[in-house]
Amino acid sequence: MWQLIISGSLFENVFVSLKRSAAGFALALLVAIPLGLVIGWFKKFERFxxxxxxxxxxxxxxxxxxxxILVFGIGETSKIAIIFWGVQWPILISTIEGVKNVDPILIKSARSMGASQFTIFRKVILPSAFPSIITGIRLSATSAILVLIAAEMMGASSGLGYLLYDTQVKYQIxxxxxxxxxxxxIGIIVNYTIVAFENRVTKWK
Incomplete structure (x- = not known):
């Protein structure tokens, strides 16, 4: 590991992998959380x-x-797309379940005080579903790295997955x-960073 560090190879490959993972993960967040909120809130749409x-x-x-690879080619787009596909599902499912499992008494209480649908969604649904959303994000964050490593082992010239495959083939154990x-x-650091964020944001729990 020290040889990889002083040569710069380790940091170079880590940076490439993290950049790919962050892009796919960010795209999954932008799509899965809003979609999960909509699906969880509108029951007829969920059944459909x-x-x-x-x-x-x-x-x-x-x-x-x-x-x-066939659709996007062998470049960066295909790797980001595969990360997006692999990590969006835990976020989406956790968001849907978080919305569906909001205490009905909280919603009825807000309605009895004249709150609009938008206010209920913003003040009741989102805060109540947030812990479940964070759980999905934690599961997806580590999955993003694992999916990428496998993708890089099959078709890349840089990244941790490529480094792993290259050293295996060359028998550099x-x-x-x-x-x-x-x-x-990296997985441990990412996990505990999200846990720290959750503890800070959801102190009200």
Missing amino acids: IDPLLQIFRQTSALALFPVF PKMYAAIITMSL
Whole structure:
């Protein structure tokens, strides 16, 4: 690991992987959270779209990787797309469940005090669903790195997945373990960063 650090190879590959993961993860947040809020709030829409969601959710991201390469090419877009597909589902499902499991008494109380639908959504639904959304984000954050590593092992010339595959093929076992340990450390850091954010934002719990 020290040899990889002083050569700059480790940081270079980590930066490339984190950039790809962040792009796919951010895209998943922008799509999955609003969509989950809408699906959870409108029950008729949920009944209509749920079968389609379940079909898509059961389709492995890695199984679709050749399709993404066919559509987007071998470059960065296909890797970001596969991360987006793989990580959006825990966020989406957790958001839907968070909205559906809001205490009905809170909603009835807000309505009895004359709150509008928008006010109920903003003041009751969102805060109540937030812990569940954060749980989905935690699951997805670590999945983003794992999905990317697998994608980089199949089609990349840089990144931690490429470093892992390259050292394995060249039988550079110490460097291979260094890459594995680095992945684990990144996962731990990301997880506890989100936990710290959750504890700070949801002190009211």
